[in-house]
Amino acid sequence: MILEIKNLKVSIDGKEILKGINLSVNAGEVHAVMGPNGSGKSTLASVLAGKEDYTVTGGSVEFLGKDLLALPPEERAREGLFLAFQYPVEIPGVSTANFLKTALNEIRKHRGMEPLDAMDFLSFMKEKMKLVNIDTELTKRPLNEGFSGGEKKKNEVFQMALLEPRLGVLDETDSGLDIDALRVVAGGVNKLKTKDNAFVVITHYQRLLDYIVPDYVHIMYDGRIIKSGNKDLALELEKKGYDWITKDLKTPA
């Protein structure tokens, strides 16, 4: 088991956003989490990564057998949890390559491995660049500074390829992408998929799932997973719209 979320409840500024999430992710699986705006999808991603603005009020999250919620964000990353951000930040003056070398060596240190020197890192990076069709020029530019929306998202997937996480969480990585960029991003994820890792793909639209075929689809609404199924659920949702799910819930029980 890679990730096990049990009855997770989270609030921000006293307002409950997640109202009891249950989700189990095994190695080799791809899970899609879908839902309308405001359903709590991105909150889930942020809480998994350890963003401080949220208060966990109940439940538990186990990641590779460890209590994830007890770890600070950098430890979670070093343990192998990767979040592809919806809005990647810019860091002026720090090249993507330099940033990733620092990050990779932190993770290697955590795993008791020797740090890679500049030469070894470079050849390792080149390998990963091919995987996601990233331009050398992009890795030399300051991290995300002046990148187009598509470049930023590609850069997230590139970082994920390089850091080789056990669990990749993609937070609306498809939003704002044209179809070509979408293909590149999805293609990257497909190539990274192994029997030892897993992905949670958060998305608003079904179209990403034309390229990344999930093993499971979960529909989130109002802080809960209200329906789970296989990829057909996503197609049905696409056809009928979110109202199809939510109108049942709005009628009093």
Next chain:
Amino acid sequence: MDQTGRILENVTQGEYKYGFVSDIEAETAPKGLNEETVRFISRKKNEPSWLLEWRLKAYRHWLTMEMPHWQNVSFPPIDYQDAFYYAAPKPKKKLNSMNEVDPELRATFEKLGISLEEQKRLSGVAVDAVLDSVSIATTFRSKLAELGIIFCSFSEAVKEHPDLVKKYLGTVVPYTDNYFAALNSAVFSDGSFCYIPKGVRCPMELSTYFRINTANTGQFERTLLIAEEDAYVSYLEGCTAPMRDENQLHAAVVELVALGNNAHIKYSTVQNWYPGDRNGKGGIYNFVTKRGICIGKRSKISWTQVETGSAITWKYPGCILKGDDSVGEFYSVAVTNNRQQADTGTKMIHIGKNTRSTIISKGISAGHSNNSYRGLVKISAKAEKARNFSQCDSLLMGDQCGAHTFPYLEVKNKSATVEHEATTSKISDDQIFYCKQRGLSGEDAANLIVNGYCKEVFNQLPMEFAVEAQKLLSVTLEGSVG
């Protein structure tokens, strides 16, 4: 406190690592300042009478001046009578070679990472080490002399190259220039002198390392660099001082003369004087006048400074661009933390045609510190098609510190182009979180972000110095980032 605040708190609580005091017996002038102090210093150094006269004129001029108060810093009045103006390590005997340098002295510099043993040095850096008032040792002299390069202490230059010193001393920074330049001219004790003859490209970095050791001593050194036609030199300067509760005054003067056509002087400073403790007790008052003049056509002077130390830093390394097509550059990183104050920047005076200047200033304020950029760009009437580009960025760490920008522009020629850009930014929680999500600790994240911010300036430093500057930056900001 938010996340960044906490990290900042951590990063800015680093200890000053150079605060030790060496047990070296010093010979000092009687405390206080009067004409007799000036004569005492001159006598100690066996100076020619012209120099004593020059000092006395400076001293008398200083008496007529008043301490300036326009800078954006505050400190109690300085009692100039309550300090020593000359302190020299007592020589056991006259030195004939480096091997005879007092072991304790040698150990002091070793501890600072400055090796005086030139044979053992692999890196090509010639060092002039100045402790309190006196130059201790200059390395690689004979090798440089083969190329006709003079690199020695100021005192030696006065004895061995009096004509050069007499001709250029005070030509770029006259003793009438300002209060501290006048004071320095009266009581300066030592410093470095460097002359690069025509057509010579100095093959190694020249470096002076300044160290204040004795208590209650002011350090007043003078540096004079002259580059002839087609000559090039890269010069580095580093400074540290012991931790003491009382403030100590450092009032140096640096004069650069890019004399001939195409002469190029690159002057880099990593200033790490003791900044005082967290509550602002003690620390060095760093009141320095640095200026260069580009006389030759297409000559160039570049100032690069990384200012991390001192309780108060007050300096404006400037360039007078007299020769046509000459170039002035100023790259600065000024970091203030705790109660430190800095009012620093540059002056670019365009006189010649097609003269160009670039100003890149990066201020970083943390803790309760105050950091001001103050810069003058002056285009005189004859400076046809002169160009200036200024970029002044401020980075705030935490919400208790201040950043200020005071640009002054005087343009008297219509064909000139002057550009000024300024930004103020903060390290955001989102940036820190992003880095953490990739496995970096909060502190490493902050260092990475700050170093990225300073990159344009660090790129100007010689490799070894750039590494040292990065380390210094993280030590200075230790305890202020997360």
